[in-house]
Amino acid sequence: MRPYYWESHHGNFGDDLNLWLWDFLLPGFRGVHPDVLLVGVGTVLNRALLPEGGRKLVLGSGFGYGSLPDMGDRGEWDIRCVRGPLTARKIGVDESLGIIDPAVMVAEMPEFRHLAKAHRMSFVPHWESAIAGLWPEVCATVGVNFIDPRGDAKEVIAEIARSELVIAESMHGAILADAFRVPWIAVTTSRNINSFKWNDWASTVGVNYRPRQVPVSSRAEAIIKGTRFWGVGFESRSPAEAPAERSDGELIVRTPARTSLRSAAKQMLAAPSALALWQASRAEPQLSADAVLAERKDRFLAVLDGVRRDYL
Known part of the structure; x- marks a missing residue:
């Protein structure tokens, strides 16, 4: 098999x-x-x-x-x-x-039991958000631990289990948080989010999918998702995978050096994302009944x- x-x-x-x-x-x-x-x-x-x-x-x-x-x-x-x-x-x-x-059965695996808490709150974005967004910088700004969903699965899951609160754009971020009895808050950076799959799971454990809207954190992220960034609308150039980095500077999907002037400017442009994520972190979390x-x-x-x- x-x-x-x-x-x-x-x-x-x-x-x-x-x-x-x-x-x-x-x-x-x-x-x-x-x-x-x-x-x-x-x-x-x-x-x-x-x-x-x-x-x-x-x-x-x-x-x-x-x-x-x-x-x-x-x-x-x-x-x-x-x-x-x-x-x-x-x-x-x-x-x-x-x-x-x-995926809820991961919480039954011995290696994930009794993990000590290490993070007051963590953010698990959708993998597309992680590709082109400035979410590590945004999270650092508001004191939230950033969990990259593209990382090794066991390490990502352990980080979720070690959190006291999870802010989840990733559906499996919420599913695993709920499985580990970690309260979670759903957010989305795109109004085109697939709510069908979220509601499919949520209905099995008696919770509601009511995500809080958080703006995309960069122009590159807006291009990938076909959404707006600072009032400018973009058509998605690649709905399934991240676009390649362009040498002409039109699109950068790597994380730029934090010390550069360009990086500082991008972080300033991501300020609405930081504010919205901070506000989301103070919303009432959810957790299914034991x-x-x-x-x-x-x-x-x-x-x-x-x-x-x-x-x-």
Whole structure:
């Protein structure tokens, strides 16, 4: 059995955790049924992403982008559970199969238990924001720990667990914070955010997705997202991946040297982002009820029991 995950060229911890989470949840799964693709954490129920043909075991995946593959052939698709009721409804299975995002089970891994708190509050942006934004500088300005979602998945997750409060633009930033019982606040830097996938997960644990708006922090970030920066609107030049750095200075996506005059000017232009992030940090955080989260995890564990019985 082979785990499938969407691989960003830049890295994204919410997808990359598929590389090791399933070895914890289903020990030995790699050595059986080599023809089966395990489709797990991520918004990957997408015709453009998943290969055609072959057997697929769906464990907690979600819909949110593009168009669905034809999932009518139950000989090809073994759908044990999906991320939430919105995905279940979309693909035409019983809503009871919309259980939870499997990423919550990371909190059960021994290496992540009992981590000492190290950060009063942390910000986990969406990976696209991290590519071109000035978020490390913005966070430093307002005294918030910056967590780069493109980093090593285990290190990113440990940083979330070590935080006392998480501000999350990344959906899996909120999911992991909630799993570690860390209160979280949702924000967004784009009004084009995919709320479907957020609401899909949120409905499983009884929370609401009401993100606070935070302006993009740089012109490059505005170009990537096709949004406005200081009143100037931009059309997205690359909706999926970051644009390359231009030698003519038109677009810079690397973090500039902090000591340069240009850097200082960019940080001044990011002042509205800093103010909005500071204001967001003082909003009322959310956290799902212990009993609700525990019940969802128990249901997911029951699904895993069935998979062990039928595949292992």
